[in-house]
Amino acid sequence: MRLISSVNEMMAWAKEQRRVGHTIGLVPTMGYLHEGHLTLMRRAKENCEKVVVSIFVNPLQFGAGEDYEEYPRDLTRDSQLADSAGVDVIFAPAVKDMYPKGYSSFVEVEQVSDHLCGAARPGHFRGVTTVVSKLFNIVRPDIAFFGQKDAQQLAIIRRMVEDLNMGIAIVGVPIVREADGLALSSRNVYLSPEERKAALVLSQSLKKAKELIAEGEGEAERIRQEIIKVIEAEPLANIDYVQIVDNRFIQPVERLEGECLIALAVRFGKTRLIDNLVMEVSPNDSHDA
Ligand code: PAF
Numbered sequence: 001m002r003l004i005s006s007v008n009e010m011m012a013w014a015k016e017q018r019r020v021g022h023t024i025g026l027v028p029t030m031g032y033l034h035e036g037h038l039t040l041m042r043r044a045k046e047n048c049e050k051v052v053v054s055i056f057v058n059p060l061q062f063g064a065g066e067d068y069e070e071y072p073r074d075l076t077r078d079s080q081l082a083d084s085a086g087v088d089v090i091f092a093p094a095v096k097d098m099y100p101k102g103y104s105s106f107v108e109v110e111q112v113s114d115h116l117c118g119a120a121r122p123g124h125f126r127g128v129t130t131v132v133s134k135l136f137n138i139v140r141p142d143i144a145f146f147g148q149k150d151a152q153q154l155a156i157i158r159r160m161v162e163d164l165n166m167g168i169a170i171v172g173v174p175i176v177r178e179a180d181g182l183a184l185s186s187r188n189v190y191l192s193p194e195e196r197k198a199a200l201v202l203s204q205s206l207k208k209a210k211e212l213i214a215e216g217e218g219e220a221e222r223i224r225q226e227i228i229k230v231i232e233a234e235p236l237a238n239i240d241y242v243q244i245v246d247n248r249f250i251q252p253v254e255r256l257e258g259e260c261l262i263a264l265a266v267r268f269g270k271t272r273l274i275d276n277l278v279m280e281v282s283p284n285d286s287h288d289a
Pocket of ligand 1: 029056150153
């Protein structure tokens with residue numbers, strides 16, 4: 001496995017791979033890799049001849065007072081993990097090379113970013129779509145792989161690729177969870193043992209929502225209130241948002257129909273965690289209670 005930090009070297013390597021006819025898969029990450037990232041890498045390996053993993057803690061997607069400085073970083077450990085997953089290149093550029101002095105270009109996807117984390121973290125998705133566009137231009141992958149845990153990010157990237165004719169296939173990979181249900185996240189390392197235990201209300205509340213939908217509940221607000229009840233029963237949990245939207249345009253729905261996204265953002269102490277559930281609901285599946 002090769003470790004590349006220079007943008008020009010990355011572009012040259014990718015150009016050579018394309019010249020010899022290799023397909024390239026890209027897994028964009030901010031590092032501190034976990035099993036969720038490794039699942040993305042394995043999917044990429046199954047589908048592409050060459051796999052690039054980018055590791056870049058992107059300052060543009062962190063707001064003032066967020067955890068940019070504290071975000072966990074360990075390139076040595078990440079390199080070993082990526083190597084074990086069969087990755088061909090880790091691309092780990094420096095901030096000054098991605099955003100040199102005078103940098104002035106940004107990519108913004110409207111509407112899909114109006115709600116959920118788009119509303120809770122102003123400017124966050126502008127940072128994400130800008131860096132992902134740059135990574136796409138540098139690597140020019142055939143396929144890029146993203147986790148379903150960041151469901152709104154995935155919807156925004158799909159929209160951007162379609163709107164801007166980027167010609168890259170986007171693959172969303174299901175959430176990977178610990179045995180007790182906690183969704184894997186690089187930010188889980190911030191949790192104290194008590195907060196780690198409390199954070200189980202995220203998956204528990206989604207399980208409750210799934211049960212209600214299976215019983216025929218189709219009204220979004222009723223499901224939302226039940227989720228809130230489960231989360232609020234945990235004293236260490238502070239809700240940022242609980243919303244139910246359609247999974248493509250990320251707009252609130254009144255009734256569950258088609259592909260719906262139930263999305264949560266909850267704070268445990270200083271740590272903000274997100275989780276979600278995507279449900280395909282046909283009109284016949286739900287009825288008024
Ligand atoms: O999901 C992430 O880790 C980041 O938002 C991404 C896509 C790597 C962009 O910095």
